[in-house]
Amino acid sequence: MNAQAKIHLDRVVKKYPGSKVPAVEELTLDIPEGEILVLVGPSGCGKSTTLRLINRMIEPSGGRILLDGEDVTKANPDKLRRRIGYVIQQVGLFPHHTIADNIATIPKMLKWDKKRITERVDYLLDTVGLPPEQYRDRYPRELSGGQAQRVGVARALGADPDIMLMDEPFGAIDPITRERLQNEFLRLQEEMHKTIVFVTHDIDEAIKMGDRIAILGERSTIRQYDTPERILAYPVDDFVNDFIGNGSTIKGLNFLQVSSLRLSDYPALRESESAAAGLNLLQEKGRDWLVVLDGEGRPVRWASQEQLGQAGTGDMRGVGVEVGDHLKDENTLFEALELMVQSAAGRTCVVDDAGQFQGIVDMGHLNKAIRTAQSEARRHYEELEANA
Amino acid sequence: MSQSALALGNTSRPKKTIDGSRGAYLIDRYGLVVAPFLIAALALVLFLYYQSLDVPNAVTQVRTSLDPEELRAETLRHIEISFLATLLVLVVAIPAGVLLTRPRFRRLAPFVLGIANAGQALPAYGLIVIGLTISGQGVFSVVWTLALFALLPVLRNTMVGLQAVDKNVVEAGRGMGMTKMAILFKIELPLSIPVILAGVRTTIVITIGMAALAFLIGGGGLGITISTGLKLAQDSVLIVGAVLVAIVALTFDWIAACAERLLKPKGL
Numbered sequence: 207m208n209a210q211a212k213i214h215l216d217r218v219v220k221k222y223p224g225s226k227v228p229a230v231e232e233l234t235l236d237i238p239e240g241e242i243l244v245l246v247g248p249s250g251c252g253k254s255t256t257l258r259l260i261n262r263m264i265e266p267s268g269g270r271i272l273l274d275g276e277d278v279t280k281a282n283p284d285k286l287r288r289r290i291g292y293v294i295q296q297v298g299l300f301p302h303h304t305i306a307d308n309i310a311t312i313p314k315m316l317k318w319d320k321k322r323i324t325e326r327v328d329y330l331l332d333t334v335g336l337p338p339e340q341y342r343d344r345y346p347r348e349l350s351g352g353q354a355q356r357v358g359v360a361r362a363l364g365a366d367p368d369i370m371l372m373d374e375p376f377g378a379i380d381p382i383t384r385e386r387l388q389n390e391f392l393r394l395q396e397e398m399h400k401t402i403v404f405v406t407h408d409i410d411e412a413i414k415m416g417d418r419i420a421i422l423g424e425r426s427t428i429r430q431y432d433t434p435e436r437i438l439a440y441p442v443d444d445f446v447n448d449f450i451g452n453g454s455t456i457k458g459l460n461f462l463q464v465s466s467l468r469l470s471d472y473p474a475l476r477e478s479e480s481a482a483a484g485l486n487l488l489q490e491k492g493r494d495w496l497v498v499l500d501g502e503g504r505p506v507r508w509a510s511q512e513q514l515g516q517a518g519t520g521d522m523r524g525v526g527v528e529v530g531d532h533l534k535d536e537n538t539l540f541e542a543l544e545l546m547v548q549s550a551a552g553r554t555c556v557v558d559d560a561g562q563f564q565g566i567v568d569m570g571h572l573n574k575a576i577r578t579a580q581s582e583a584r585r586h587y588e589e590l591e592a593n594a
Numbered sequence: 595m596s597q598s599a600l601a602l603g604n605t606s607r608p609k610k611t612i613d614g615s616r617g618a619y620l621i622d623r624y625g626l627v628v629a630p631f632l633i634a635a636l637a638l639v640l641f642l643y644y645q646s647l648d649v650p651n652a653v654t655q656v657r658t659s660l661d662p663e664e665l666r667a668e669t670l671r672h673i674e675i676s677f678l679a680t681l682l683v684l685v686v687a688i689p690a691g692v693l694l695t696r697p698r699f700r701r702l703a704p705f706v707l708g709i710a711n712a713g714q715a716l717p718a719y720g721l722i723v724i725g726l727t728i729s730g731q732g733v734f735s736v737v738w739t740l741a742l743f744a745l746l747p748v749l750r751n752t753m754v755g756l757q758a759v760d761k762n763v764v765e766a767g768r769g770m771g772m773t774k775m776a777i778l779f780k781i782e783l784p785l786s787i788p789v790i791l792a793g794v795r796t797t798i799v800i801t802i803g804m805a806a807l808a809f810l811i812g813g814g815g816l817g818i819t820i821s822t823g824l825k826l827a828q829d830s831v832l833i834v835g836a837v838l839v840a841i842v843a844l845t846f847d848w849i850a851a852c853a854e855r856l857l858k859p860k861g862l
């Protein structure tokens with residue numbers, strides 16, 4: 207189908223013996239190279255089954271699986287699995303092997319020489335943030351859950367596979383550690399560019415980790431397959447809408463950046479100017495709040511008409527309330543919203559790298575940005591439908 | 595005999611909080627060190643008792659039965675029979691246990707366990723007589739009937755041990771492309787060693803105890819000494835024979851316990 211699909215599932219079916227309905231029903235799916243595809247859906251919908259069909263931990267009852275265009279449905283499953291990293295929630299480290307030996311499992315099977323294996327193990331331990339001198343010779347029972355999961359990831363990366371399958375890898379870990387592991391893994395992926403299929407039942411994790419998300423319904427049918435931002439902007443049906451839950455629009459703000467906004471002209475004056483000049487400017491522009499800048503042009507305070515009026519004849523030093531944190535181009539609109547609701551003026555200032563005032567973001571910006579994203583997504587789906 | 599073996603043979607990990615018996619914990623912890631002293635003390639008592647009997651000047655039957663050369667030969671014979679029977683158990687029961695936990699043969703498991711159960715449930719005496727009628731007098735008959743009698747612990751523990759291996763560990767191994775053989779020999783069996791060895795220990799103690807019946811079908815062993823003591827109503831001969839069996843059983847139980855400690859994979 208798609209030229210750059212790393213993994214292609216072609217009408218794959220899995221029927222477990224003894225069950226009437228298939229766990230996976232005629233699934234056709236392209237997994238693009240170098241991206242994270244998240245399979246997400248309610249419990250029992252067939253996510254794990256789908257994942258395990260790819261490395262043939264489960265033999266498909268029908269259909270074909272292609273890796274790099276090569277049909278592996280009949281390939282030797284053991285050899286196939288050595289090319290594919292596999293990480294599970296319960297990790298499954300070998301309790302009687304040291305951490306180093308655990309990580310060396312696949313390189314040893316591939317008969318790498320000792321020196322290369324040692325170097326690889328140390329490199330991988332470093333990569334997942336466990337100092338080799340300290341952890342190499344430990345046994346799995348001497349690790350915390352988070353550390354064990356890091357070793358699980360390192361072990362799956364053992365022979366540098368270009369595909370990784372991960373089944374709720376961070377599912378059994380406390381929220382703080384999970385967040386850290388997610389972030390570290392995303393940073394790692396920026397360097398690795400592996401093709402990753404990631405299973406979770408947590409939509410927030412899916413939104414965070416996925417370059418693309420496939421929302422699965424019963425029998426592993428694809429209900430929506432798209433980028434997280436488009437799914438959030440335009441859930442195709444009630445099932446998807448219910449699954450992504452409340453606040454999906456707000457979550458969508460995570461994918462929009464301040465740099466995408468056209469900032470409006472906004473009244474700002476240096477604090478060395480007189481309060482009267484400030485008041486004039488506000489009246490001229492028809493605004494309620496003035497941004498007061500310091501000597502270098504950095505926003506420091508919000509001053510209202512009333513506050514300026516009370517300031518009398520002096521300059522604006524000390525007039526108004528602190529502006530708080532600023533936004534920069536690379537901040538998301540979600541962060542903008544957070545600052546905005548804390549701000550006295552209901553707006554928040556954007557600065558450049560030098561800290562100089564560039565303009566403000568207000569609710570109108572967010573509203574417009576979201577509506578644009580939604581209508582773009584709707585148009586995208588309408589085009590798809592028209593072409594179909 | 596099997597009582598003391600049970601006490602020494604408590605292989606479950608010390609769970610102070612669960613069973614709360616500090617005694618069992620201490621035996622488990624210090625049994626390995628203390629057992630040799632107990633065995634030596636028992637041997638010393640036997641030796642002193644033996645000296646007090648003044649064998650060279652005793653009645654003829656006592657003199658021949660308790661002749662040091664004779665006792666040494668029967669003890670060695672006893673050990674040999676038990677050793678062969680245990681060996682046979684290992685060779686049969688461990689592979690059988692492995693096969694019966696593979697998907698292909700899993701359905702046979704209850705059937706085979708039934709036979710092994712029956713083997714142990716039959717009176718040992720009866721089993722030995724069956725051995726006699728099937729393969730006649732001699733060491734061969736003794737060894738296979740003893741093995742059948744003592745098969746169950748190793749068979750059952752092999753199966754239990756293999757089944758108790760964490761499924762996720764096997765899943766991870768499979769997911770990395772380990773072959774079925776590699777998973778069996780590098781993961782499942784090493785992780786089951788503690789449980790299997792516990793079964794082996796029980797088997798050793800059972801065979802040593804039951805080997806005392808070997809003399810019934812011409813197998814020799816310390817059973818001869820004991821039965822002579824019984825037949826002739828010579829308590830001294832009976833006591834020396836029985837205590838020797840106990841010493842042999844305790845000694846080998848201790849050796850097996852040491853092996854258990856040494857062979858247990860690191861990291862467990």
Ligand SMILES: Nc1ncnc2c1ncn2[C@@H]1O[C@H](COP(=O)(O)OP(=O)(O)OP(=O)(O)O)[C@@H](O)[C@H]1O
Binds near residue numbers: 223
């Ligand atoms: N080995 C099996 N034999 C029979 N049925 C199975 C087997 N494994 C899974 N199933 C069934 O297949 C369906 C899909 O299971 P699967 O484990 O793929 O779901 P999942 O989406 O991963 O769920 P979860 O989020 O709870 O992990 C379920 O209805 C399950 O009962």
Ligand SMILES: [Mg+2]
Binds near residue numbers: 373
């Ligand atoms: Mg699952």
